[in-house]
Amino acid sequence: MGAPDRAEVVRSLRELVGEGAVLAEPHELARYEQGWRYGQGKALAAVRPSRTEDVARVLAFASSQGIRVVPQGANTGLVGGSTPDASGEMLVLSLERLSRIVAIDAVDRSVTAEGGVLLSQLETALAEQGMMFPIDLGADPTVGGMIATNAAGTRVLRYGDIRQNLLGLEVVLADGTVLDLMTTLRKNNTGLDAKQVFVGTSGVFGIVTRAVLRVVPRPAQRATALVGAAEGASVLQLLSHLEQHLGDVLSAFEVVSAESLAPVFRYQPRLRNPFGASLPPYTVLVELSTTLPADRVSLDDLLETTLGAMIEGGAGEGITDVFPGKPAELWDIRHHVSESLRHEGEVLGLDISVPRSSMPSFVEAARDLIAPDYPFVRVCDFGHWGDGGVHLNLVWKKEDAPRPAPELKAELQPIIYDLAVTRFRGSFSAEHGIGPHNQAFYDRYTPALVKEVCGLLKARLDPKGRLGTTRLG
């Protein structure tokens, strides 16, 4: 089939789902064509259905016309998976109007939401009822987007990722078929858990229009501290100690290396630096939170005495400082790491995971591997050590580099990925997903049989290969 006729497509779509639901002017399309940080393309048009039936209608139409479709949530993904390709022939199917919270059931501790509901919307609605959806992220994605990327973030350690908090799903397939896997059941062992097919698979098997999510009681108190550590091994020891004694209330264990923390205080002067001029090699943000009432047990006391006893008892070797602080202030520091590094120059941000026990040796190996050939590159690591996640950022000043940034990035990325995957049995995408940005690495590292299974699923669920920009099969 040749390129679709835009005017014709727009007219038909407007007949199907209404005038206002279809956008085709360049100035209107711009925000659908450009991702929050990554991803850029040209759209044929953008359509914003507001009901599952309309999503089904749009997809049935696109299928009949041979039009390729890219589903888009809040467009905050970090792998370029939610923007159209450069052809100008892809239809953007935005879920932004599919944004109703259908039900909150306090007894069931579940929320039913449409695919376009924002994480912040969920938070507000649930807070009113003393509950919380436990995914905590830097961005504000949609429910559908979080499912397509299996979003994770800073509290996986305690509550798990989206997969572990997803009870049911409604998905529209490429031909417009609506697959109803909606359930609020927590136990249901009746064969294949079919919803898993749609989790973390970049929307290439279907578009999530509705989901049932597990929610948790809102903590009654929270305590945080920054802990300085002289080396990676001390960080791991701290993690084990905290889990053993405070495991039930430990809700975050975020680690920032000195190389990654210095820019935060350099570019965000309003943030208080408790360490002064000499930052410890690693700073850990420890967060405790609990539903237990503060008049029965104070988390501030518990954190202080546990860390104190650890240091006095000799198990705190390498712990250099402990600074309790207000959660909002300490999180503010953590949330500015990524942005501050970007002020330092060129950044190649890599989203790696390795087994928790290998975190220090992986970062060291990455330094050793990069240093000889790229002496101008600084290895700045930070991340969710509690889950084995490390955002390894390679940073350099443009003027120090012998070659242009895109060329260097293309050289460096496979070196680190190979180290992570091959030598450390780690992952080249801990949290962000595949998308066009990781396509080549997916192709390289995924077992042939897994790709084959994806191919079989794709052949059944989207036989003409019209959905999404990622290729799993």
Add this chain to the structure above:
Amino acid sequence: MGAPDRAEVVRSLRELVGEGAVLAEPHELARYEQGWRYGQGKALAAVRPSRTEDVARVLAFASSQGIRVVPQGANTGLVGGSTPDASGEMLVLSLERLSRIVAIDAVDRSVTAEGGVLLSQLETALAEQGMMFPIDLGADPTVGGMIATNAAGTRVLRYGDIRQNLLGLEVVLADGTVLDLMTTLRKNNTGLDAKQVFVGTSGVFGIVTRAVLRVVPRPAQRATALVGAAEGASVLQLLSHLEQHLGDVLSAFEVVSAESLAPVFRYQPRLRNPFGASLPPYTVLVELSTTLPADRVSLDDLLETTLGAMIEGGAGEGITDVFPGKPAELWDIRHHVSESLRHEGEVLGLDISVPRSSMPSFVEAARDLIAPDYPFVRVCDFGHWGDGGVHLNLVWKKEDAPRPAPELKAELQPIIYDLAVTRFRGSFSAEHGIGPHNQAFYDRYTPALVKEVCGLLKARLDPKGRLGTTRLG
């Protein structure tokens, strides 16, 4: 192909994996042919490989000879999925010799175990290192068996089921191919999570020879109480209240109706009945457990004061009694429910789940539905209300029934399943899986597309349909 020649098969298998690994005498085969509670058949032979390579060799051989194979763990399943059919032509592949705990990594908080490792083995090995595998069950299954049935039990409320505690897998496919999905990663978003295909699918897609499981720190203290409730609504209110205030330390919320509890005290006179002659309509076993040290917060105090405040504050309407007690003693009561009901007469035990908020109305609807036509049947319910799981047992005395038990069971089962699935959007198998026992209901209630997807997977992973006795596609 005709029936396999037993002598020939046994000779070949012995050559492949050694003399002692193959059993063929009727008295040796008996225990492989008969399940712990359900399931009975005739085996061609039983083979007990002790290495993944030998599992692969056996399967490659069976595949080449057209021999059907049923994988078997501890044979404790409740749906007849681990025993051979009646043909005498199926080879039992027992995992009992694949029973090594390969590694326990305290920093990583993971354990790597072979498929035949028993739950009790895991418990012992982990306890020595201050850790725990959080699945708690009445039986002692193997790692492979738990994965094939997605085992759950009494602490899902707090820790999730097997799916939520599984990090990596090694599976041998029907043709002997070894699929390596072993990883200890907690974050790995690189497309389809292929291990999900093998979770809860009764071993029909492959045999689990090795797994990496997430473990948790061992609690430092535990507190339990029996709470009497006048009706189901009070039980739900208690659950909500406890989750809101003690959610982080609530580790079990087991509910037993008076009809199910009375037989326990009748047949187990050594167990202390704190209620005396008049049992409350519902008895809740509440368990709190935590890693937090008892000198900082006492769970016994916390449980007592929380329940006390609830009752005094007016939120405890319908709470009739609170009896704190030793965990071992109270669990002893709970663990004897199922067995004691069997002393009462004929039992049809159903493993249902419904949304948590529907628990009381479901049980009531079941009573209303059964009473008119089956006045001699008592509806005895108990289960994991915290997860929406209800073991609905229909009990009658043989002499009261107009028809033989098998006939009545075949009549009653679909009535209750239909109520659960169709009217309450529940499940006909909350925990136990499919297997031959639930095959007809799987066929009836599973969406056509899900069956089709299973068919595609089966066609690729076991094209000749040789593995297992369950049919998902």
